[in-house]
Every structure is written in structure tokens, then in C-alpha cells.
Amino acid sequence: MKIRLFTLPNFITLGNLFCGAMATVSALVYDDLTMAFYWVVLAAVCDFFDGMVARMMGLSGPLGVQLDSLADDISFGLAPSAILFTLFNRVNDGVLPNWVGFVCFIFAAFAALRLAKFNIDEEQHTEFRGLPTPAATLYVVALGWSVEHSGIMAGVNVWGVLVTTLVLALVMVSNLPMFSLKFKGFGWKGNELRYLFMVFSLALLLMFGVESVLLIIGTYIATSATLAAINSSKS
Numbered sequence: 001m002k003i004r005l006f007t008l009p010n011f012i013t014l015g016n017l018f019c020g021a022m023a024t025v026s027a028l029v030y031d032d033l034t035m036a037f038y039w040v041v042l043a044a045v046c047d048f049f050d051g052m053v054a055r056m057m058g059l060s061g062p063l064g065v066q067l068d069s070l071a072d073d074i075s076f077g078l079a080p081s082a083i084l085f086t087l088f089n090r091v092n093d094g095v096l097p098n099w100v101g102f103v104c105f106i107f108a109a110f111a112a113l114r115l116a117k118f119n120i121d122e123e124q125h126t127e128f129r130g131l132p133t134p135a136a137t138l139y140v141v142a143l144g145w146s147v148e149h150s151g152i153m154a155g156v157n158v159w160g161v162l163v164t165t166l167v168l169a170l171v172m173v174s175n176l177p178m179f180s181l182k183f184k185g186f187g188w189k190g191n192e193l194r195y196l197f198m199v200f201s202l203a204l205l206l207m208f209g210v211e212s213v214l215l216i217i218g219t220y221i222a223t224s225a226t227l228a229a230i231n232s233s234k235s
Helices: 008-028 033-057 062-092 098-120 133-149 158-173 192-234
Strands: 127-129 177-179
Touching: 008 033, 008 062, 033 062, 033 133, 062 098, 062 133, 062 158, 098 133, 098 158, 133 158, 133 192, 177 192
Parallel strands: none
Antiparallel strands: 127 177
């Protein structure tokens, strides 16, 4: 089988990986969570366009699927782990041994599990099972941004960082049904929740900026859990 390595979609996916690596360096080496935020956002842009370009050019294939997951675990696994580790070191102040901070990299390990599960799970075409890695990452990078720009450092402690890491990691690999933002056409029927959530999210972003992402992701998880409980009670 002839494998084409050097295609435009693959280069875009590698751009995703490169941005994730730069975000990791920004957090671990330069202690710069603002720059890490921008690199992760750029990685997400690459992640959005690589599949689209592949479909437009007729270059979709198994190589792209595997490469995409590898890149995603750097940008949406290792990079957010590096941000959490940096936050841990900032707020630890001798409360816990430094090595406890390595717990933050459980996020990267569970992100890899989540991505592998997504690749083979046939039930995730219309809804997700577990929190998508980009959503979990958005929460982490928004937390890092908020710490540097909103003066909430006093509200973030070492236990909060560890709990955030473990909760996000567990929700990523859970079987909790979570609604997808993939639209079924552009009509209202069948897309009611998606449109309402997008309007809600856009309103919060316009009013409160990046910090609102924390509330948006929290609302996404809570709404999905509530719907799952309602559907479970009906069955």
C-alpha cells in the first residue's frame, strides 16, 4: 500500500502537534501560561481544519486518523498537563512534596485513553461518551489564563489543581453521554440544544471573555449529566 506522508492535511496536523509542543515548553520552561494558551488555541484551529481539508482534497485515510490522535495527545493531553503542573508549582509553596505535582500528567495519560477509545467506539458518531479532550483542555487553558489575567490566584490552591486534574481525567474516560455540537443540518428541529448552548456560550464569551470558558465547560458537563439522568429514569 502506497502511503503519502507529505500532504497538506498532514502538514496541518503536524502544525497542531508543533503548537502543542510549544505550549508545553511555554508552560514548563518559561512559566508563561498566557503564551501556552495562545499555542493551544492555534493547535485547536489546526485540529479543526486538518480533517476538513482532507475531505475537500479527497485525502482522508487511516494515516491521517492515527496522526491526528498522536498530535491531539500532545496538544490536548501533554500541554494541559504541563499547564496544570505549572499551576501546582506556583501554588504549592511547600504544602506537599514537589513530586506530587507529577499527578498532573495523569491528564495526558487519560487523554490518550480517551482518544484511543474514540477511534474505535462506533457509538460516538452522534454523541460523545466522556468529555472530549479539547473541551477538557479548554477548561485547563482558561484556568491558566484566568490565574494570570483575572487575579484569581488566591482562589486556586494546590488541592484544587489536583482535584481538577483527577476529575477532568476521569470524566474524559467515563461513559457519560455528552451531546455533540455536530449539527444535523441547519434547521431548529433536532438542533435545539446545540443552538441554545452556542448562544449561551457566545453571550458569556462576549460579556466575560476567556474566563467564561470555565463556566461554559462546567455547564456542558452538568447539562450532559442531567440529560443522561433523565433518559436513564425514562428507560
